[in-house]
Amino acid sequence: MQWNRKQNMCAANQAELASGKCPMVNKDPVKIVAVIGPKGGVGKTSISANLAISLSRLGRKVVAVDLDLGASNLNTFLGIRKSKYTLDDFVLNKVDKLHEIVLETGIKDMGFICGGNIPGIANLHYSKKMKLIRNLSMLEHDFVLLDLGAGASYNVVDFVIISRQNLLVTTPEIPSILNTYSFLKTLVFRRLAMALKALDNKAILDLVERARDVDKNPHLKKMGDLVRTLGRIDERASDLAVEVLAGIRPTLVLNRIRSDRDENACAAIENLMKQYLGIEARRILHVHEDAAVGHAIAKMRPVMIERPDSVFAKDINEIALFLTQDT
Ligand SMILES: Nc1ncnc2c1ncn2[C@@H]1O[C@H](COP(=O)(O)OP(=O)(O)OP(=O)(O)O)[C@@H](O)[C@H]1O
Numbered sequence: 342m343q344w345n346r347k348q349n350m351c352a353a354n355q356a357e358l359a360s361g362k363c364p365m366v367n368k369d370p371v372k373i374v375a376v377i378g379p380k381g382g383v384g385k386t387s388i389s390a391n392l393a394i395s396l397s398r399l400g401r402k403v404v405a406v407d408l409d410l411g412a413s414n415l416n417t418f419l420g421i422r423k424s425k426y427t428l429d430d431f432v433l434n435k436v437d438k439l440h441e442i443v444l445e446t447g448i449k450d451m452g453f454i455c456g457g458n459i460p461g462i463a464n465l466h467y468s469k470k471m472k473l474i475r476n477l478s479m480l481e482h483d484f485v486l487l488d489l490g491a492g493a494s495y496n497v498v499d500f501v502i503i504s505r506q507n508l509l510v511t512t513p514e515i516p517s518i519l520n521t522y523s524f525l526k527t528l529v530f531r532r533l534a535m536a537l538k539a540l541d542n543k544a545i546l547d548l549v550e551r552a553r554d555v556d557k558n559p560h561l562k563k564m565g566d567l568v569r570t571l572g573r574i575d576e577r578a579s580d581l582a583v584e585v586l587a588g589i590r591p592t593l594v595l596n597r598i599r600s601d602r603d604e605n606a607c608a609a610i611e612n613l614m615k616q617y618l619g620i621e622a623r624r625i626l627h628v629h630e631d632a633a634v635g636h637a638i639a640k641m642r643p644v645m646i647e648r649p650d651s652v653f654a655k656d657i658n659e660i661a662l663f664l665t666q667d668t
């Protein structure tokens with residue numbers, strides 16, 4: 342099926358989400374990029390705001406979307422004090438289509454959707470979330486950059502599933518690395534469970550559920566063990582699992598690097614990802630600690646504008662380049 346922006350032919354339902362085969366998501370010209378980081382304060386919003394500017398400077402049409410539902414602050418990092426519309430207008434049906442609430446930023450080719458703060462928005466109803474996902478995919482931009490909230494709620498995970506590229510932000514500290522691993526585990530098991538549901542076999546779903554708990558089920562500790570056991574029940578299940586796992590290729594962004602030692606912080610997680618989750622990182626990108634970030638925030642100005650020559654700005658430009666070259 343050819344996806345057509347105007348006709349909105351692809352209804353993104355749960356099965357499509359699960360398989361990652363929704364044509365709207367995977368074949369359209371819009372690149373949805375999810376900026377995630379399960380640990381709070383690791384730099385998701387700093388990176389999203391400045392990355393959007395960097396992409397627009399590379400001549401790409403970009404919209405930065407504040408999806409930190411209930412705790413939005415991307416506007417501050419972009420230096421936008423007031424916004425005519427917010428995501429609340431879309432969630433409360435005050436506007437019909439998401440493109441109606443895209444705000445101008447004053448930066449060429451860059452739009453912005455301000456976050457919503459109505460009570461309960463953090464627990465967006467499933468049908469509302471699907472409507473939002475459809476509308477995000479219909480935006481007429483080259484890149485739709487999602488600044489997501491901390492944590493590993495299904496709201497976060499589902500936006501990650503529909504994105505074409507994921508930037509998983511972590512700092513070199515152990516708690517952040519461990520949170521990143523747990524987030525990936527949630528993501529992998531959610532994708533597996535959703536995809537395997539299609540086989541309509543309770544034994545398979547029970548097995549996947551059991552494998553989450555490695556303490557009680559050490560024989561299913563490694564992903565290879567789970568895949569083999571699935572294959573013994575139904576060969577299609579192991580084939581499907583292998584396909585799902587091959588499709589999960591997060592890009593890790595190691596932020597706030599201060600030393601050479603920090604640069605290697607992702608080695609441990611890469612190992613865990615391979616062995617226990619059966620997935621590989623697409624790339625590991627580095628962003629250095631830079632006082633320019635704090636100074637720019639204090640002035641409510643984006644670093645890319647305030648200090649385009651800073652180390653942080655250069656690192657962000659590298660990420661933008663990677664996104665434009667990665668297919
Ligand atoms: N590379 C960096 N160098 C120096 N300071 C940084 C860097 N990256 C982020 N910071 C600082 O870390 C703080 C938190 O950043 P930010 O708000 O972007 O994190 P976040 O992951 O979006 O947080 P939350 O989980 O609350 O949404 C900010 O005050 C910012 O100045």
Ligand SMILES: [Mg+2]
Pocket residue numbers: 385386387409489490
């Ligand atoms: Mg944030």
